[in-house]
Amino acid sequence: MEKIKIGIAGFGFMGHCHADTLKTIDEFQLTAVADINPNQLRDAPLGVNVFHTMDEMLNGADLDAVIISTPNLTHLEMVEKAAKAKKAIICEKPAAMTVEEFDKMTAVTKENKVLFTVHQQRRWDTDYCIMKEVYDKKLVGEAYVIKSQLYGFNGYMHDWHVFPELGGGMLYDWGVHLIDQILNMVNTPIESLYADLKNVINENVDDYFNIMIRFKNGVMAQIELGTYYLTPKRAWFIGGDKGSAVIDGFAGEGKIVRTSHLLQNVPGKITMTAAGPTRSFGPAAPGLLIEEPLPQVQVSHRDYFLHFIRSFYNKEELMIKPEEVRRVLCIMEAVRESAKTGEAIRFE
Ligand SMILES: NC(=O)c1ccc[n+]([C@@H]2O[C@H](COP(=O)([O-])OP(=O)(O)OC[C@H]3O[C@@H](n4cnc5c(N)ncnc54)[C@H](O)[C@@H]3O)[C@@H](O)[C@H]2O)c1
Incomplete structure (x- = not known):
């Protein structure tokens, strides 16, 4: 099975948590991280490409998937960019600020036929x-x-x-x-x-x-x-x-x-x-x-990512489905x- 090349947008508290988890899972290759605050990038793992914006990361790195761990207000914009770039998406919760925003996210991810799920790992x-x-x-x-x-x-x-x-x-x-x-x-x-x-x-x-x-x-x-x-x-x-x-x-x-x-x-x-x-x-x-x-x-929360891998390879139905996220x-x-x-x- 080929490794899933993944990038993290927003390398703050959760971005770092995700990087720590991903390095314990062989099926992932953390390829890039992006953060508008350069201080957050200082401890990016060795060999991982660093970028200052999502646009730069999507243009500059070879990625299959992205994790969006920026503040909540930015999620819609990030999902739209990642979907249009045809990346599978794991978005941090709350996926959106409103149901209306979330509907825009599901529309753009469906239109671009990308896998879209939310990190509701609890x-x-x-x-x-x-x-x-x-x-x-x-x-x-x-x-x-x-x-x-x-x-x-x-x-x-x-x-x-x-x-x-x-x-x-x-x-x-x-x-x-x-x-x-x-x-x-x-x-x-x-x-x-x-x-x-x-x-x-x-x-x-x-x-x-x-x-x-x-x-x-x-x-x-x-x-x-x-x-x-x-x-x-x-x-x-x-x-x-x-x-x-x-x-x-x-x-x-x-x-x-x-x-x-x-x-x-x-x-x-x-x-x-x-x-x-x-x-x-x-x-x-x-x-x-x-x-x-x-x-x-x-x-354990690591199971969330193991499950994501199976869904990414179409071996399992998504467990955190957009309609469930919407209901919340x-x-x-x-x-x-x-x-x-x-x-x-x-x-x-
Ligand atoms: N699933 C969970 O258990 C859990 C736990 C904590 C936080 N979260 C979620 O994770 C997300 C991030 O929260 P956090 O606590 O890590 O916040 P944080 O402030 O620690 O990190 C956010 C990072 O995003 C960066 N950023 C902001 N705007 C950006 C942009 N436009 N492009 C690139 N980078 C940008 C900031 O510089 C910062 O480093 C939120 O949606 C939050 O709700 C989820």
């Missing part, structure tokens, strides 16, 4: 893949609620991320991944969405969101992100009619909990708590709850609308 996160398996294999029965929570302690954003017009803010950042994960997991039409979006400590861009998605199959999903919660965690909860599954941590630490009693209409035993007596919310009687381990998964962008627009109006948005 479909290969360990915590997510474990919960997807819990959901798909009905390990807690029929799920009725899913919570995906990400809390951090460093609310301040940096560089272009603090400017809304450049595509800053957390909805464009982690929001894309967290929404994509839920849509990929539940994979059912959406009935409605209700959301809040706040600028807690950043003046211009959102740094908090809380999104409720009601799916047509009855599942209610909640996606909550706070950059300034000061109680960091990455947590999941899936409630089903045969048990509950929890995760706390990116490594997927957690458990499945079951009971043989809960759904059999057995009256709860009254127990005393600091808040008074209760049948349902006190400590469970010994033996009532059974804990089981979560399924194990072996995944539609949700993001609905989130902004719901947060602005305080109303639920009817969907699909």
